[in-house]
Amino acid sequence: MKPISSTDLTETQRRVLAYLHREIRSTGRTPxxxxxxxxxxxxxxxxGRLIKALETKGYLRREGRYSRVLHILNRADETAGLHRFREVAVIGRITAGLPMYAQQEWAxxxxxDAEIYRxxxxxxxxxRGDSMRGAGIFDGDIAVCEPRQFAENGEIVVAxxxxxxxxxxxxFRRGDHIELRPENAAYQPTRYAFDEILIQGKVVGVVRGPKGIPHRPV
Known part of the structure; x- marks a missing residue:
């Protein structure tokens, strides 16, 4: 968060900024x-006037013109760490088709981090299982995915x-089939006809098991 300069902000503006900082830090939401x-x-x-003044002075940024969501900015005019997050649904079961949220069971x-996962x-x-451990994806991890119905060779996907x-x-797309390859020598690649596979998304990150440490797959 930017330092609150006595010459830059009025007492009331400092009070409002400190209040917003406390609320976002404790609840994760803009009040x-x-x-x-x-x-x-x-x-x-x-x-409303005080928030507008804080926006003008570069302490806050509104997510959209009419959005209620405010981002407190750091020294580099980027979203401060306390508000750089988003919730992503953990899907219990996948069924065919996109968009996915109308059909899936949530878990x-x-x-x-919203600045990384955009x-x-x-x-x-x-x-479940250890077939992708060579890519740094282990049993119990949570794979964060971007919805997709296509894939490039070498990408880690949800199929x-x-x-x-x-x-x-x-x-991997071959001449007459799709190959799905594990990242563990204990498992063999599997081959499927084109009409046997539906790509549902690309894995863009992993949250590590019970500790919840985010990282990128190899």
């Missing part, structure tokens, strides 16, 4: 105008086999 007005003991209009959410409609899957079984493997 509504009604809540902020009640907590600060001022009118809705006054809160909770995982929090990731894709739209991200979803995630909990990994739906025969419209039912989901798997995370490295994708």
């Amino acid at each position: 509504s105008l009604r809540k902020a007005a009640g907590d600060l003991g001022i009118s809705h209009a006054a809160v 909770g959410t995982v929090v990731v 894709g739209r409609d991200l979803f995630s899957l909990r990994i 739906l086999i025969h419209g039912d079984e989901a798997t995370v493997k490295r994708f």
Whole structure:
């Protein structure tokens, strides 16, 4: 967060900025105008004017022109670490078709850094087994995925086999078939006809097991 300079901000502006910092840090969300007005003991209009002033002075950035979401900026005018997150749904079961959220069973959410994971409609899957450990994806990890219906050779993808079984493997398109390759010498690559596979997404990151440490697959 930028330092609050006595010459840059008024006392009331400093108070509002400190309040927003506390609220976002404790709840992960921007408080509504009604809540902020009640907590600060001022009118809705006054809160709006103060927020606009903080935006003008470069302490806040609104996510969109009419969005309620505010980002507190750091010294580099980037979103401060306290607000750089987003929740991604953990999908319990995949079925065919996109968009995915209308059909899938949810198994909770995982929090990731919004500055790193910027894709739209991200979803995630909990990994079972050790077939991808050579790529740094282990049993119990959560694979964060970008919805896709295509893949490039060598990419790690979520593939739906025969419209039912989901798997995370490295994708290769051959002349007359699709090869899904594990990253563990104990497992063999599998071959499928083109009509037996539906690509559902590309793995763009992994949250490590119970500790929840995010990292990129190899």
